[in-house]
Amino acid sequence: MAPNMIPDIVISRLPIYLRALDRLAQEGAEVTSSQELGRRLGISSAQIRKDLSHFGGFGKQGTGYKIHYLKEQLRQVLKVEREWEVALVGAGDLGSAVARYKGFAERGFHITCVFDSAPDKVGKKAGGFVIMSVDQMVQEIEVRGIQIAMIAVPAEHAQGVADQLIAAGVRAILNYAPINLNVPDNVRVQYIDPVLHLQRMTYYLP
Amino acid sequence: MAPNMIPDIVISRLPIYLRALDRLAQEGAEVTSSQELGRRLGISSAQIRKDLSHFGGFGKQGTGYKIHYLKEQLRQVLKVEREWEVALVGAGDLGSAVARYKGFAERGFHITCVFDSAPDKVGKKAGGFVIMSVDQMVQEIEVRGIQIAMIAVPAEHAQGVADQLIAAGVRAILNYAPINLNVPDNVRVQYIDPVLHLQRMTYYLP
C-alpha cells in the first residue's frame, strides 16, 4: 500500500460521520466526542478516532471535536464542499422519481441533464428537466465536463450506457439498474438496489 | 463464534450472487463456474466458493454449478423463495415513489399497507394503496403479522417510527431516511441514502 493510500472502507464511513455531525449541529450541539458519535452510529469510538486520524488531528484531548470545524474538514476531504454537476440516464418510472428527488440538490449534487432513448420522451420533461436523446449524451457530457452520472435504465442496457458515459469522461457512476457493471480502475461505481437490501435481512427472519 | 454462525458479510454477498445467476439464466446459460461469476462481479473465485461452501456443496468438480439449482438453493438460504408482506411508512415524495416502484413485488416483496401522519393524506392513494393513519399502524402490523417495513419519513421522525414498528413486531427495516437508527439486537436495519453513495465517490475525483 502506498504510504498516503487510505483504505476504501475508511472513505466509505466518512459520509456517515458527516451525516451524524449534520444532525448533531441541527440539534444545536457545538462539540462532540468519538464516544458520543460512536454510540449514535453503533461504531466503536476507537474506530472513529482511527479513521479521522488518517487525515489529521481534528480534536482536542479532554474536550473532543468542534462539530462545525470537523464538518468543514470532512467536507473538504470528501470534496463535497463544492457543488457537483450530475447527468441522469433513463427517464422511465425510476429515472423520473430520481429526477424529482430533491435530496440531491439540497446536498450539492445538481442534476443538470437527463437522457432517454425513447423518441417519444425526448423533449418532454422529467423533474423539471427537458429530456434529451441519448444520441446527444456523449457530446453533451464532454462539453459540460460532467464527471458524475446516475444510471436508471433497464438492466440489459446498463453496461452499454456505462461504457458510453466512461468514454465521455464520467468517472463516478451511481447505478440504479440491478446489475453489476464492469468498469476500468479509474472509474468508481456505487449501487442502489433496494430489493437486494431486503434480501440481506430475510435470512435473519424466522 | 457459534459453530453454525455465518458471517454477516457472507450473507450480504449472497443476494449479489443470486442477481448474477438470474442474469445468466436470462441470457440462456445453464451452467456456470466460480471463475465466471467472479469475473462478472469483480470478486475472486476463491471467495465465491468459500462463501457457498458455508451452506453445502452446490457444485461439481470439473463442471461447476447448475444455475437453476444454485439459484433455488440460494433462494432457500436467503428465505426469498417465499413471498413477503411489507409495510411502508411515509407517503410524501419519497414514500410515494417507493410505493409506485414495481421492482419490489416483481421480486417477492409485496407492499400491503402504507401509513402517513398527515390527516389530509389519509384515505387518499399512493401507488395503488389507500393511505392509513399512523395511529392505526401498530395495530394493523400486529394483526397482519408483518415483519418487514420501509421508512420514508423525515429524518427527525424516523427513530420514533422505528420504535413503534419494532413494538408492533417488525424485525427488518429498510430505512430511506438519512439518519442512523438505534435498534435492539434482534432487529436488522438496512439503509438507502443515494447522496451518501455519491459522497463516497467524489473523494476519488480530481
Add this chain to the structure above:
DNA sequence: TAGATTGTTAATCGATTAACAATC
C-alpha cells in the same frame, strides 16, 4: 484419459479493538 473445477486447509493480509501516554 486429460482437463477443468470444486471444496477446503493453511497462509496471508488487513481491519478492528484495546490500551495508554499525552494533554487539554
Add this chain to the structure above:
DNA sequence: TAGATTGTTAATCGATTAACAATC
C-alpha cells in the same frame, strides 16, 4: 488540579487468498 478525551501503537481478530487433493 482532576477528569476527560484524543491520537497512536501494539495486539487481536476476522476475512481473503493461494494452493491443492479430490473428483467429475
